[in-house]
Amino acid sequence: MNKTLIVAMETxxxxxxxxxxxxxxxxxxxLLAISLGIGYTSATSSSDQQRIAVISEQPALRKEFIKANKDDVKASVTTTAAAQKSVNDNKLxxxxxxxxxxxxxTGVYHSSDSIGTGMKxxxxxxxxxxxxxLNLANAKLSSKQMKSLAVQPAFKEKIKANHGGANLAKIISFWVLVFMIYMILITYSSVTAQEIASEKGTKVMEIIFSSTKASKYFVGKILGVFGVILTQIVVYIVGGYGFFQIAMHLDNIKSLISDNQSLVNGIIKNMLGINLVFVFLGVIIYTIISAFSGALVAKAEDAPKAAQPAIYLSMIAFFLTMPFQxxxxxxxxxxxxxxPFFSSYFMPMRIINDNASGLEIGASLVILIASILLLTWYIGQIYEGLILQTDDTSFWKRLRRGLAYQK
Structure with missing residues (x-):
């Protein structure tokens, strides 16, 4: 076990x-930092230009307007002359x-351009x-009449769960999840295949297999790659949360998220939890197939081709999900x-659309985990026969020979 962990840690x-x-x-x-930086710089540089000054001989009236629109008013400008100068200097x-x-x-707006729609x-x-x-004060109405005039109309929204924002959240969650699985699979299929194929035909492998079992070495390599995948996912989750908190300090992004809070909550809910487990396990099973393909190449120079079987299989699964979204x-x-190989795409899709029960999710998860364990065990048993083949024969001949290998 120690040797397996050493291989895993080294990988x-x-x-x-x-x-x-x-x-x-x-x-x-x-890319996110650049985008947020540009947005923050633009917002900061243009904040004064987008603001206005409020001038009034009635301090209470001016104070009341500023209190209601404090983010859009430059309160330090209090005179007409100062306001006019700031407008001429493009500061307001x-x-x-x-x-x-x-x-x-009465309100009179002074500017060289038309007032913005929102401000207007x-x-x-x-x-x-x-x-x-002012009208109510001049009318001198009784308290009963004042109470009658204060009655406001009522407006409510009743949106079914399968309509409106819920549907949009499902669509966005589906595409983000599918693309995330696909891109991670493409990346680590190539990485793993080249990691294994680069050792093809080297004398070092014969020395390693003389001191440890090939199955332990293979499991160590896979565990090492698993650790890399998990590290990337954790970094993305933690980093994404950090950037979200930073973005919430930008007024335009904060208002956008606040206006669509239910949509954002729906997307986050669909992206995390059990769906993330399926993403991780899906990447693992494709990584194992990539390692198997890497061990089947004729020589180390063929490493770039080793990932093709896993990539093609993931492309088939990716495109198959589209008609069923x-x-x-x-x-x-x-x-x-x-x-297996398809459940990491299709089960999250069914979960997002509320078409899978807890029993169905559990069954799919058990089958996927069992497939990963069986594949790892079986390929580990024949790994030595695969990796030590150095003759430049056909792919199918190498495959038959590897599958028939017995230690």
Whole structure:
């Protein structure tokens, strides 16, 4: 067991220290950091230009408007002359002059450009509310009449669970999950196949197999790659959470997420939990097939070709899911959700669409885990016969010879 762990640790450290792995893990965060940086810089540089000043001879009126629109008003500008200078210097988009007499509230906007739609709406709402308060005061109504005028209409939304935002959350979750599985599979299928194929025909392997069992060595290699995959997934989860918290400090992103909170919650719920387990196990079983393919190549120079069987199989599974995205309860989708190599695509799809019971999910998970253990055990038994083949024969001949190998 110690030798297996040594092989696993050596494989793990070699992979995580490579520049390819570091760039693979960091590249999404670099792109996110650049995007957030540009967004923050743009928002900071243009924040004053998008704000306005409010001028009024009635301090209470001005204070009330600023309180309702504090993020859009530069409160430090208090005079018409200062506001005009800031507009001329492109430090403000304009300034609003508020005034009121006994009967009417007036707002006059000064700028070289038209007022933005959002700001215009907020100004009109404020003027309407203030005018209403003035009208009520002038009308001198009784408390009963005031109470009658204060009654507001009621508006409610009743949205079925299978409509609206829930459907959109399912669609987004499905595509994000499928692409995530596919991209990770493509990456680690190539990495694992080349990791195994690069040892093909070397004398070092004969020395290693003289001191430890080939099955233990194979399990160690697979465990090392598993550790790399798990590390990448954990980094993505932790890093993604960190970037989400940073993004929430940007007003435009925060308001966007707040306006679509139910959609965001639905996507996060579908992406985590049992679906993430299926993603991880799906990558593992394809990694084992990639290792098997890597051991079957004729020589180390053929390593780039070694990942092709696993990649083609994952492409078939990827494209098969597309017709069933909106019909995950179909018979074919149900059957494939229990078939190893396909269940990591189809069962999460059924879970997202609420078409799988707890028993069905458990059965699919047990079959997938059992398949992984059996494949690892079987390939470990014939691994020595596969990796030590150095003659340049046909693929099928090498496969038959490897399958027939007995220690």
């Amino acid at each position: 793990y450290l070699r992979q995580v220290k490579s520049w390819s792995f570091i760039m693979l893990v960091l590249s999404p965060f670099i 988009s304009g300034y609003l002059v508020l005034s009121t007499d006994k009967n009417k509230v 709406t907020r100004v009109n709402v404020f003027l309407a509310q203030t005018q209403q308060q 909106s019909n995950s309860d179909a018979l074919i989708a149900k059957v494939l959700s229990y078939v």
